[in-house]
Amino acid sequence: MGFLMDLVCTKTGKSYAKDRLWNLSDVGAPLFARYDLDAVKKKVKREDLVGRIPTMWRYEEVMPVEDMQYCVSLGEGYTPLLQASSLGRKIGVPNLFVKEEGGNPTGSFKARGMSAAISRAAELGTRAIAIPSAGNAGGATAAYAARAGLSSHIFMPKDVPPANYVECVVLGAHVELVDGLISDCGKMVAQRKEAEGWFDISTLKEPYRVEGKKTMGYELAEQFDWELPDVVIYPTGGGTGLIGMWKAFDEMEQLGWIDGKRPRMVSVQAAGCAPIVRAYESGAEAAEPWLDAQTIASGLRVPGAVGDFLMLKAIRESNGCAVSVTDEELMACVPEMASALGIFPAPEGAATLAGLKKLIAQNWVNETDRVVLFNTGTGLKYIELFQ
Numbered sequence: 001m002g003f004l005m006d007l008v009c010t011k012t013g014k015s016y017a018k019d020r021l022w023n024l025s026d027v028g029a030p031l032f033a034r035y036d037l038d039a040v041k042k043k044v045k046r047e048d049l050v051g052r053i054p055t056m057w058r059y060e061e062v063m064p065v066e067d068m069q070y071c072v073s074l075g076e077g078y079t080p081l082l083q084a085s086s087l088g089r090k091i092g093v094p095n096l097f098v099k100e101e102g103g104n105p106t107g108s109f110k111a112r113g114m115s116a117a118i119s120r121a122a123e124l125g126t127r128a129i130a131i132p133s134a135g136n137a138g139g140a141t142a143a144y145a146a147r148a149g150l151s152s153h154i155f156m157p158k159d160v161p162p163a164n165y166v167e168c169v170v171l172g173a174h175v176e177l178v179d180g181l182i183s184d185c186g187k188m189v190a191q192r193k194e195a196e197g198w199f200d201i202s203t204l205k206e207p208y209r210v211e212g213k214k215t216m217g218y219e220l221a222e223q224f225d226w227e228l229p230d231v232v233i234y235p236t237g238g239g240t241g242l243i244g245m246w247k248a249f250d251e252m253e254q255l256g257w258i259d260g261k262r263p264r265m266v267s268v269q270a271a272g273c274a275p276i277v278r279a280y281e282s283g284a285e286a287a288e289p290w291l292d293a294q295t296i297a298s299g300l301r302v303p304g305a306v307g308d309f310l311m312l313k314a315i316r317e318s319n320g321c322a323v324s325v326t327d328e329e330l331m332a333c334v335p336e337m338a339s340a341l342g343i344f345p346a347p348e349g350a351a352t353l354a355g356l357k358k359l360i361a362q363n364w365v366n367e368t369d370r371v372v373l374f375n376t377g378t379g380l381k382y383i384e385l386f387q
Contacts, residue, residue, distance in 0.1 A: 002066040003040050007031040007207050010310060021124050023205050030307055031207040032247065033064050037254045046226060046257045054078040056112055056215035062251055063215075064116060064208050070123035072148040074105035076115045077215050081223040081372070087340035087353075088371075092360050095370040097229070099216065100343055101377060106143045106167065108136035108346070108377030109213065109241060116212030117201050118144040126150060130198035132185030134237070134298045135164040136377050141201065142171035153198055155185035161298055163381045181293055183303050203238035204307040210244045217248030220372065221258050230369040231320075232263040233356055235348040235376055236276060237302035239311040242267060246314035263372070265320035267311060268355035270295035270327065273303060276311055280322035285309055296327050296385060297347035299376065321364065325354035333357075334379060334386075347382060349375030 007016040009025035010032055016022055018033075025031055040061045052058035056077025065071050080100045088096025101109035114137070121129060130153040131141050138154045145152035154168050158177040168175045178185045186202055193200050204210060221228055228249065234242045242265055252258045267276050273293035279286065289304035305311065315322055333350035337343070352373040359365040379386070 002063070003035045003037075003061055004064050004066060005034050005036050008034050019124070021121065021126065021199055022207060023200055024306070030204040030210070030310065033207050033211055035062055035251070037062075037251060041255050046222070046255075049222060056115070056212060056219075059215055059218050062218075064120045064211050065123055067123060070119055072119045072122060072144050073115055074111065074143065074147060076104050076111040076212075078219060079103055081220070082341055082343070084341055084373075087337070090340075091357060092367055093356070093365060093369060093371050094367060097370070097372045098337070098341055098343070099220065099372055099374045101216075102343060102346065102349070102375055102379075106136065106139045107381055108140065109216065109374075110136045110140035110377075111143070112212035112215055113137075113209030113240060114140040114144040114201075114212070117206060117208040118148050118150065120208045121199055121201065121206075122148045122150060126199045128153065128196070128198045129201050130189045130193055130196070131155070131201050132182050132189050133160075133164070134182045134301055135161055136299060136381065137203070138173070138175070139164055139167040139171070142168040142173035145173065146171050153196070155188050157181055157185060161382050162384060181301065181303055183289070203240055203305070204243070210240050210247065213241045213244030214248040214251075216241060216374070217245035218252065220245070221249075221252055226258055228258060228261055229263050229372045231266060231365055231371040232374070233266040233268060233352040233371065234374045235297075235300060235351045236267040236269055236311060237300045237348075238305045239267065239276065239307050241374065241376070242314060243307050243310045246318070262318050265314050265318040266355065266359070267315055267320070267322040268351045269322065269324050270297050270300040270330070270351065271324045272327065273301050274324040275304060276308060277322040277324045279308065279312055280315060285312060287312070297330060297351060299346070299348040300351065321359070323355045323358055325351050325358065329354040331385070337375070338379070343375060344379040345375040346377035346379050347385065349373070349377065
């Protein structure tokens with residue numbers, strides 16, 4: 001058995017039993033997994049990680065699966081942290097790094113969340129799962145569901161990148177293309193899940209995808225020898241990665257693995273769909289849905305996020321910020337990042353470089369800061385944009 005104690009409502013603090021499937025809390029807020037960190041602290045020290053399996057499951061004591069025979073893994077996580085000194089010097093931040101998530105199974109960071117969520121769902125008896133996806137989450141869902149022997153039902157906007165659609169179909173998922181945005185796909189899942197017997201694993205509408213994503217925070221700390229960087233710049237649609245890393249930093253401090261220093265967390269969004277940026281700039285605690293959302297970076301085309309208040313909380317608690325970039329700006333940064341690092345970043349990943357340039361121009365980031373950009377996926381999924 002693991003160290004998972006219960007689930008906690010992120011708005012009210014109410015406890016929910018860990019031994020059944022949950023979506024949102026009674027007040028419609030995401031649930032967070034809570035662990036017996038005192039017991040974890042007695043059992044494992046950060047030095048004990050040396051030599052463990054080089055996947056995100058190296059942190060199994062703070063992961064939700066209680067019986068590891070249910071762990072559904074394709075080797076996700078423990079991705080490279082690449083020095084980007086030449087690119088950094090060119091733009092004025094010599095201590096620049098890129099966390100390269102494009103090498104994950106199915107080509108994106110979404111593999112982390114789906115490995116955790118589908119493992120736990122399988123452990124609790126799920127046989128069928130459903131999800132709305134603008135792209136990479138669909139492919140990851142299809143892959144991990146196939147690996148777990150579950151049936152998957154994926155709803156995608158009809159203009160989803162072709163690679164994402166084909167990937168889901170080949171992996172055996174039931175795919176429906178929807179004339180609308182990811183929010184419209186989400187409504188279809190919500191309307192049909194009860195009758196169809198699906199468990200909904202939409203972003204932050206179940207407790208465990210964020211547990212997979214939080215491992216990016218654990219890895220950052222470990223790869224930087226337990227001293228976190230000054231600035232983390234993250235492309236945010238649903239924002240689970242940013243929220244998850246903030247949760248990880250809190251857990252690691254309670255474990256005594258890091259001190260109280262935190263990175264300034266930066267959310268980068270597309271100018272054509274920037275609800276978090278608008279809410280941050282207005283001082284709001286939650287974000288109004290973005291009407292007529294448009295951007296070629298499909299992972300950023302999320303008009304409303306159920307975890308909006310958690311993103312804004314992390315940004316403000318860290319003295320971070322939110323910034324938007326145009327499609328033209330982010331696309332120009334794809335070859336710039338690629339030629340400097342030898343990786344082919346997704347448009348969402350390149351958006352972080354475009355955002356960094358804006359922050360440098362505003363003197364918000366200075367040349368002594370140690371900055372990490374997250375490339376959340378491979379550009380190969382978007383090949384039609386470059387032809």
